[in-house]
Amino acid sequence: MAEPNNTESVGTVIVAGLANLAIAIAKAVAGLISGSAAMLSEAAHSVADTTTEVLLYVALRRGARPADPVHPFGYGRESWVWAFIAALFTFVAGAGFSITHGVHTIRTGEHSGDYLVSYVVLAVSFAIESVSLARAVRQVRTAARRWDTTPARYLRLTPDTAVKAVFLEDSAALIGLLLAGLGVGLAQYTGDELWDGLASIAIGLLLLVVAAILARSNVSLLVGRSVPRRLRDLLEADLASLPIVDRVDTLLTMQLGPADVLVAAKVDFADDATGADIEAAADEAERRLAERYPGIRYVFLDPTRRR
Template sequence: MSQAEARPESESVGTVIVAGAANLAIAIAKLIAGVISGSAAMLSEAAHSFADTTTEVLLYQALRRGSRPADQRHPFGYGKESYVWAFFAAMFTFVAGAGFAVTHGVTTILVHEHSGDYLISYIVLGVSFVIESVSLTRAVRQVRRESRRWQTTPRRFLRLTADTTVKAVFLEDSAALIGLLLAGLGVGLSHATGDELWDGIASILIGLLLLAVAGILAANNLSLLVGRAVPERLRQEIEQELAGLPEVERIDTLLTMQLGPDDILVAAKVDFRDEATGAEIEATADEAERRLTGRYREIRFVFLDPTRSLPGATGTARHTQARPSPDAGGDPEPT
């Protein structure tokens, strides 16, 4: 992908705007249908869509605030602020959407009697499914483009990407379609049996679905806020680039960190050739930065620290960033 192409955050902004507009229109339609029909599942779906709309507003804020350029007080930029807003978005989904759906579903099972028309619920559910499918299609296209650029699978890209906005839109739109199916099933069973139990159960299941999505997104944003390393395969490629420089004997320590969705920091302790002059070391450091930033546009900062050889040390890497194990909840790499 050339430097002339649109930056990822520009495409993410478009994805978020499309998803937000779709969710707002759907939320209003579901609310009207829920009030007219009296369906708990429809009202839960309305709450779901209103929560998603608010989430998109927060994600848009995340993109705008996180993309501000670095300044004297924030020399590494504002990328991590995007994770703060994305975390707020996940928490809002958890509290507003899931909380309402579960509570309303329980209330429906205990005391509610259906008092409206089912037809409008079916119509709104069908139209909503089409609109949500359009929004999800855009998110899927972005995921596929980005996964091709990183030469990985869409599933792996979604699991490891630091762009929490596209991950949030994809998961929320997927959950929205599943929620619509659950709502349709609940309304249909209540219509067929005359028992509002099914409508209430559907509402509770929608709430649990939202809880799962919110939990995944919250955990992901917390990991990035703490300071997550790049995926293991990318770390290995960075190490190979540095180790391949002519004046480099080996890489003693390599550390990486996601500073934002499109900002990566690379720091390394490097053992240079004993015969290398100061000028050669400086030239090698400049070449390292050119290679890495040229190959990966997300890499913004490269720091190399010359270090002495240890007695008996051989090979290319004495100690590098620890690789997370599946048991520790990290990303099992490489594949």
């Protein structure tokens, strides 16, 4: 599945970036005042998310550049390069800091200090992150309806890794806030900073999972991923329905970018079809597929004999 444009994704990324920047500053101040490992880990989490949104914005802008003689199929794949770098940054910066700082807190048992500041910032952060996640959810649901699929399936298969990243990171952010609140609360209740450190480590592990999912998705697309099986079957049925087509021997598809799909097929045309008939059928195939599936940009048909 491919998206016809990235305007909505750009808006989603900008909203998420601004939200994460404001939250990162608030968490950092609260973490420094309270000395809470979980709060400082959450600050690192938000800094990583903010940097990720910047990289995703760059990905969307650079990936949307038009084709040129050097890159005849456009720059769509570059968006996945930047998205992969963003996933690596989340892995190294966010997860690494959270885990190491949590281990340090457990070993030293440093007191968390003023708990009230942490609770206030966590509550405000939760509200802001909820707004950002709501926008991402709205985009996912709209796209899922457009493709007549479920939101979960859309998220798993979409080549628009920017909206996928925002959705997963905002979801992880809300879970991380709950973990931080639990860690700070247990540390205050028991007087044992072990809970604060464990919460910090849990946040780091959560970031590792998100980074691994996003990295795997982007690598798959960079290697050259086909469209989902259901869409491929629809494309094959459309090609086979052309009047002079006897059968489609081979159908290959590839995501060239979040909004570009290449379709190449070996087609067995009717024996009595003329060269003009085949040319007209090829033009009809390209027009029909492009109208029905906006993400399809290139259609190549190779006439072949029946095997």
